[in-house]
Amino acid sequence: MNDELKIKFWGARGSYPAPGAGTVKYGGNTSCVEINAGGRTIILDAGTGIIPLGRELAKRAVQEKRGLELMLLFSHLHHDHTQGFPFFAPAYFPNTRLHVFGPGGAPETLKQVLERNQASETFPLSLRDMPAAKTFESVRESQVIVWGEEKVWVAESAWGGRPERVEGQPDAVVIRIHKSHAHPGGVYVYRITWRGKSVVYATDTEGYVGMDRKLVAFARDADLLIHDAQYSEKHYRGELAGFPSTQGYGHSTAAMAAEVAAAAETGQLILFHHDPAYPDDWVAAQESAAQTLFPDSRAAHEGLEIRLKPGFRSLLNNVAKPKPDFGSLQDGSKI
Numbered sequence: 001m002n003d004e005l006k007i008k009f010w011g012a013r014g015s016y017p018a019p020g021a022g023t024v025k026y027g028g029n030t031s032c033v034e035i036n037a038g039g040r041t042i043i044l045d046a047g048t049g050i051i052p053l054g055r056e057l058a059k060r061a062v063q064e065k066r067g068l069e070l071m072l073l074f075s076h077l078h079h080d081h082t083q084g085f086p087f088f089a090p091a092y093f094p095n096t097r098l099h100v101f102g103p104g105g106a107p108e109t110l111k112q113v114l115e116r117n118q119a120s121e122t123f124p125l126s127l128r129d130m131p132a133a134k135t136f137e138s139v140r141e142s143q144v145i146v147w148g149e150e151k152v153w154v155a156e157s158a159w160g161g162r163p164e165r166v167e168g169q170p171d172a173v174v175i176r177i178h179k180s181h182a183h184p185g186g187v188y189v190y191r192i193t194w195r196g197k198s199v200v201y202a203t204d205t206e207g208y209v210g211m212d213r214k215l216v217a218f219a220r221d222a223d224l225l226i227h228d229a230q231y232s233e234k235h236y237r238g239e240l241a242g243f244p245s246t247q248g249y250g251h252s253t254a255a256m257a258a259e260v261a262a263a264a265e266t267g268q269l270i271l272f273h274h275d276p277a278y279p280d281d282w283v284a285a286q287e288s289a290a291q292t293l294f295p296d297s298r299a300a301h302e303g304l305e306i307r308l309k310p311g312f313r314s315l316l317n318n319v320a321k322p323k324p325d326f327g328s329l330q331d332g333s334k335i
């Protein structure tokens with residue numbers, strides 16, 4: 001079987017879509033990342049990047065004459081992470097199964113926010129007009145989402161473990177959650193592990209003085225870290241003509257992202273959530289700034305595809321490094 005963990009970027013822009021001649025290289029769509037783990041598709045956020053992804057998935061379903069089963073994880077529910085959802089083609093197919101997870105204090109919160117986004121005053125079609133079989137579940141930091149070999153379920157990890165595999169199910173995808181408070185309203189950081197390879201998705205987060213140590217611990221030894229790097233140093237500090245300081249806005253500089261990657265000893269670092277006002281050469285400068293601190297850094301662009309192969313931690317170094325064992329879950333611990 002194909003045991004590469006595939007990551008593809010469909011939208012890498014933050015805050016609002018930024019089409020135009022100046023953003024062709026990195027793209028103008030807002031946050032959306034596709035992860036493929038042994039044929040299972042996990043989508044991170046539903047910015048406008050989910051619209052072309054949806055078209056691609058729909059085409060695939062028609063060609064292969066089968067229904068789709070998809071998982072969608074929301075980091076948080078700000079506009080730039082939800083605005084593509086009403087245009088997500090597979091949600092309009094009755095034979096699609098869509099497992100949606102995200103933050104929220106009560107079980108209905110996530111669904112209520114998405115319903116509100118599609119109220120009749122603001123959008124012609126409601127959630128009920130999307131005939132896919134959808135489940136919406138607000139999850140907590142203490143829980144672990146599992147896409148097992150036969151079903152999707154949520155387990156408690158209140159015992160303090162950090163499981164990344166399921167007993168007897170080597171093909172299970174295990175998703176852990178870290179709630180970061182370094183963004184207005186909070187944001188979920190996800191760690192997705194499959195067959196020993198891990199991707200950490202840390203968008204919409206701001207660095208702290210001396211680093212975000214909880215995030216460093218959560219991202220420890222991940223093969224790939226996708227980290228917010230919205231602002232240049234000058235912009236962040238308010239030294240860029242025409243731009244106010246963005247300290248406290250809940251976004252990072254390239255240096256903050258690189259610091260986390262270096263301290264957590266991750267494999268590759270992908271800079272994400274580019275400022276919509278930044279033309280391509282500004283984003284390229286962000287990339288160079290990160291590379292001086294963490295050489296294996298790249299800025300995400302639409303269409304960027306990364307394949308994590310067993311044993312390879314880094315594209316630059318091709319180093320194989322033993323990973324710590326975070327323990328395992330028992331099957332069926334449905335709550």
Ligand SMILES: [Zn+2]
Pocket residue numbers: 014015031078080081204273
């Ligand atoms: Zn955002």
Ligand SMILES: [Zn+2]
Pocket residue numbers: 076078183204
């Ligand atoms: Zn946000």
